[in-house]
Amino acid sequence: MTEPQTTPRARRRTRRLAWALVLVAAGFAAWSGWSYQRIDQDALGYAQARDEALEDGRRRITELNSMDGGRIDEGLRRWLDASTGLLHDELRRTAGESRRRLQSSGTSAEGTVTDAAVTALDTRAGTAQIIASVQVKVTPRSGAPSTERRRYEAGMVRTSAGWKLRSLTAVPVRGA
Numbered sequence: 046m047t048e049p050q051t052t053p054r055a056r057r058r059t060r061r062l063a064w065a066l067v068l069v070a071a072g073f074a075a076w077s078g079w080s081y082q083r084i085d086q087d088a089l090g091y092a093q094a095r096d097e098a099l100e101d102g103r104r105r106i107t108e109l110n111s112m113d114g115g116r117i118d119e120g121l122r123r124w125l126d127a128s129t130g131l132l133h134d135e136l137r138r139t140a141g142e143s144r145r146r147l148q149s150s151g152t153s154a155e156g157t158v159t160d161a162a163v164t165a166l167d168t169r170a171g172t173a174q175i176i177a178s179v180q181v182k183v184t185p186r187s188g189a190p191s192t193e194r195r196r197y198e199a200g201m202v203r204t205s206a207g208w209k210l211r212s213l214t215a216v217p218v219r220g221a
Contacts, residue, residue, distance in 0.1 A: 094203075095163050098173040101208035102201055103158040106177050109213060110156025110195070114186065117147045129202055130211040151186030164198075171203035176216070194218050 051059075105127040112120040121144060124136050136143075161177035177197050184190040200212035 091166070091168060094168045095166050095173075098166060098201055098203070098208045099161060099163050099175065102163075102173070102175040102199055102210070103161050103177065105201075105208070105210045106161070106175075106179060106197060106199060106213070107156045107158050109210065110154060110179050110181050112147060112152075112154050114147060114151045114153040114184075117144055120147075126206075127210055128213075129204055129209040132211055132213060133209075153184045155182045155184075156180070157182075173201040173203075173208065175199045175201060 108123045108127040111123075121136075121140050125133060125140075128136055157180045159178045159180050161175055163173055163175055165172075165174040167173070175198070177199065179195045179197065181193045181195060182190055183193060196216040196218050198212075198214045198216055199210050201208045202211045
């Protein structure tokens with residue numbers, strides 16, 4: 046059997062079709078690579094925001110659970126620096142009462158966040174929710190120190206100075 050002969054016109058059409066397929070494949074490959082890179086960058090940006098919120102949240106919760114009985118004004122300033130919004134307003138409003146109570150008791154507290162996690166993050170709105178377990182060593186003016194366990198749910202807002210606490214709610218610790 047003899048093979049059918051192709052005409053020059055048919056060969057040109059086949060070549061054009063082959064080149065068109067090559068260009069479509071190259072375009073698809075370029076688009077796929079760009080899309081993958083963009084998704085990867087979005088995921089990386091989200092992970093970085095989550096890590097920043099967690100780190101700042103741990104530090105801010107520690108600050109609100111710590112007070113040096115000999116440096117009360119400095120401690121109250123740290124409380125204000127760690128907060129924003131309604132929580133900040135409440136801490137500022139009650140600063141005088143807190144100062145009197147702390148001076149009277151002479152108690153110091155040293156908070157340590159033992160574990161924390163971001164439970165919600167909205168990078169566009171600049172908000173996050175964090176849960177944290179805190180160990181607080183309380184040292185009265187006289188007497189032996191004691192250790193308390195606390196758990197919190199914290200609302201965070203991204204500000205120009207980093208993530209700050211906008212709410213801090215105690216979550217009851219159940220006995221084991």
